[in-house]
Amino acid sequence: MQADFRRPVLAIDTSTSYLSLALQTDGQIVSFHEDVGTKQSDLILPQIRVLFEQAGIAAADLGVIVYAQGPGAFTGLRIGTGVAQGLATPFDTPLIGIPCLDAAAYLLPGQSCVLAATDARMGEVFYAWFDTGAHRRLGDYQVGKAAEIVEPEGRAFTGGIGNAFALTDAPPFAGTPKMPAASDYLKLALSGRYPASDAAHAELLYVRNKVALTAKEQAERKAQA
CATH class of the missing domain: 3.30.420.40 (ATPase, nucleotide binding domain)
Structure with missing residues (x-):
């Protein structure tokens, strides 16, 4: 269509x-x-x-x-x-x-390794990694404990975005809670x-x-x- x-x-x-x-x-x-x-x-x-x-x-x-x-x-x-x-x-x-998570990630355009993470409640976050410069998602959409998030292999973190970064148990990366x-x-x-x-x-x-x-x-x- x-x-x-x-x-x-x-x-x-x-x-x-x-x-x-x-x-x-x-x-x-x-x-x-x-x-x-x-x-x-x-x-x-x-x-x-x-x-x-x-x-x-x-x-x-x-x-x-x-x-x-x-x-x-x-x-x-x-x-x-x-x-x-x-x-x-x-x-x-x-x-x-x-x-x-795509909509959040592209608030940080032109970056090679963006973590988009949002509050999933129940002590967990929704998250995914993106290369917003190449318009690629670097892995699956996931849900889990923020502390357990790791960088994609072969990539260096360039930015974090999403309301998960305002949580007490935020992801272990620097990020802004903008949505x-x-x-x-x-x-x-x-x-x-x-x-x-x-x-x-x-x-x-x-x-x-x-x-x-x-x-x-x-x-x-x-x-x-």
């Missing part, structure tokens, strides 16, 4: 507690980016409607919808993807999923390096099957802390 970037493009990121939206049309970008906590499902459609009104367009005018694919907050990702599919289905609008916004997902989609699909085949990127600790595991973790 082919994306039409000559038409308006909407990007949606609900992978964290932020509701982040960006709409590009006629070379201009209007956006919304705010920490809304658990109110994403209440606010996402009204805020998209506001962006459409500001740009003078409707959902039928979109040439593609970009969405945060994960890994990230399980409920948030499902909200964003569901809305993207709902807007796309009536008009056969293509969807482009952008992995969240991408929907406009950054939009920029990556415009690069043409990520494939489009129809709404029925839009997928989320899950790195971890388990999304919550049991009550016993929570108690054990508190005792260890």
